[in-house]
Amino acid sequence: MNEQQFANKVRGALDQATLRVDPVIVERLRAARERALEGRRPERVSALAWADNVLGGIGGLGGLWLRLVLPAIFVVLSVAAIYTWQQKQRLAEIEEIDAELLTDDLPIDAYLDRGFEAWLKKRAAR
């Protein structure tokens, strides 16, 4: 049997396969054809289907919850926690400096004195 004869037989089978297309799909094809002939775009069906596909791909709404929402909440909480901790650290540092200043023998006014400031800088530079 040559290529053409073989192909003819396959074509026969494929033609029969088109007759067995699900009636629901046949109906949707008919609707699509009519819409195409009216030259009107379908109402966002494709976009919805795409969104649905993506949802389906990551395991439906349950999957979305598990894989997107929970990690997102986790990230937000972690950032909030780190921010609060940093603020606390800064406050603690300021408190410490204040405490050192207050317990220092030097009177606080010394720090406002220009000469003392210049002397401190000179010392630090050495």
Added chain:
Amino acid sequence: MQKKSNPSCPGKRGIPLASRNELSAFLQSVERRAFKQAVYAVRDDDSALDITQDAMLRLTERYGNRPAAELPLLFQRILQNAIRDWFRRQKVRNLWVTLFSALTPAGREDDDQDPLETLQATQGSNAQGAAGDLLERTQIIEIIEQEIRQLPERQRQAFLLRYWDEFDVAETARAMGCSEGSVKTHCSRATHALAIALKGRGITL
């Protein structure tokens, strides 16, 4: 992908009535075949429907008033492009899905359905039930469809265009955007692969 306004092709309501009827008859004659071709390529009914619908719309919008004789080739080119676009989008989508899936290690493995499983199921039910001619014929058609799906993309495309849509080699080459030599190679490889696969499953045509 919106078309730019082109004065030479009146879209939408500009299609003359005679041409509209021709167009309608043409689409009616090819819609199921187009749908099946898309299904063989993308393996999903809903996506195949979207692709077919999109191809029909592009044809009426852009080439609504072309002579009826040009429609088959135009439509096939649009359809093949639509399928290729689908695969491109799918690639991007898969990338995102993979990224999301990486967040939780337990991925779902049931997405990839093995076509052999459904086949075995139908074979089993056939053995139990009345194995009439009709049933056997249905099975053969299903097996042929499955084997067509298994062909490499370009081979399947060439084979279907050439022998199902009955384009000649030059037309097939234009629809596929390749040389006539490649079409011949693809077709002959597809035919051989198909013949061997069918023989392997006990089917002689």
